[in-house]
Amino acid sequence: MIEVVTVLVIIGIMAAVAVPRLNARGYHADAAAREVRGVLQVAQRTAVARQFDVIVSFDVAGRSMRIVEDRNTNGAIDADERVRWQVLDAGPSFATPPAALPGFSGNGAVVIPRARTVAGLPSVIFRRNGAASSELAVYVAGAAGDAATLRAIAMDQATGRTRWYRWRDDAWTAVAR
Numbered sequence: 001m002i003e004v005v006t007v008l009v010i011i012g013i014m015a016a017v018a019v020p021r022l023n024a025r026g027y028h029a030d031a032a033a034r035e036v037r038g039v040l041q042v043a044q045r046t047a048v049a050r051q052f053d054v055i056v057s058f059d060v061a062g063r064s065m066r067i068v069e070d071r072n073t074n075g076a077i078d079a080d081e082r083v084r085w086q087v088l089d090a091g092p093s094f095a096t097p098p099a100a101l102p103g104f105s106g107n108g109a110v111v112i113p114r115a116r117t118v119a120g121l122p123s124v125i126f127r128r129n130g131a132a133s134s135e136l137a138v139y140v141a142g143a144a145g146d147a148a149t150l151r152a153i154a155m156d157q158a159t160g161r162t163r164w165y166r167w168r169d170d171a172w173t174a175v176a177r
Contacts, residue, residue, distance in 0.1 A: 025091065025142030025149045032092035032140040033151035037162045039065050039086050040136075040153070044160040047126035057121035058110040058138070060094045063087060066121060077119050088140070092149075095141035101152050101165060101172055104137045111137040130160050 040056060046069065047054040053070040055077075064087040068077050077083060088094075094109035104111050114134035115122040125133040135157040142149030150167035164175040 025146060027142075028089065028091045029140060029142035029149040029151045032088050032142070033153055033164055035086065035088060036065070036138050036140060036153050037164060039067065040155055040160070040162055043067055044126045044130055044132070047128055048130045051128045053128070054126045055116075055118050055123050056126070057118050057123040058094070059121055060109045063093050066119075068118070070125070075116065075118065075125065092140050092142050093144065095139050095144065095150060097139045097150055097152065097167065098147060098170075099172075101137050101154050104135075104154070109139050124155070126160060132157050132160050 043054040043056045050069070053073045053075070055066075055068040055070050055075070057066040057068070059066065064085050067084050067086065069082040070076075071081055072078065096107060096109050100106060100111065104113075106113070110122060112122050112124055112134050116125060116133055117123065118125075123133075124136050127133070132155060136153075136155040138153045140151050140153075141147075147167055152165040152167070152172060154163045154165065155161065165172040166175055
């Protein structure tokens, strides 16, 4: 019995040391970055597979993305077109970074150099060939003002390929995934 109690006490001490080091906000920021990246990838695949444009718009204040299947490729939302919203999970939000990703200029949570405004929101349009209307940088954080949880997703215009970055030691580092 004494041995079991001793083992439980040791496990309790180890847990007490490990729990403060657990950064749940970092995990939430990673999940938000994967979510944004997933929306962009699905939009591109949908455009190629169904052979019509797909518009992805960003509502920074509402912490959401609007995905429109633009079947007639007119760059607007029509009544017969499918529109869906993807809201970031509770906690993470779009965030303005202390410095832009290399190759991007502009200060904001969503940077689209050649942005189109669709129904009042900055948007990027995926074409039937998989290319996008502009390159894109999206920044998310696990908590407001927490630079340790800052993440970025960059997208190439020509290929629609996305890359994921973390803010560490006052610089962006690529995440291999």
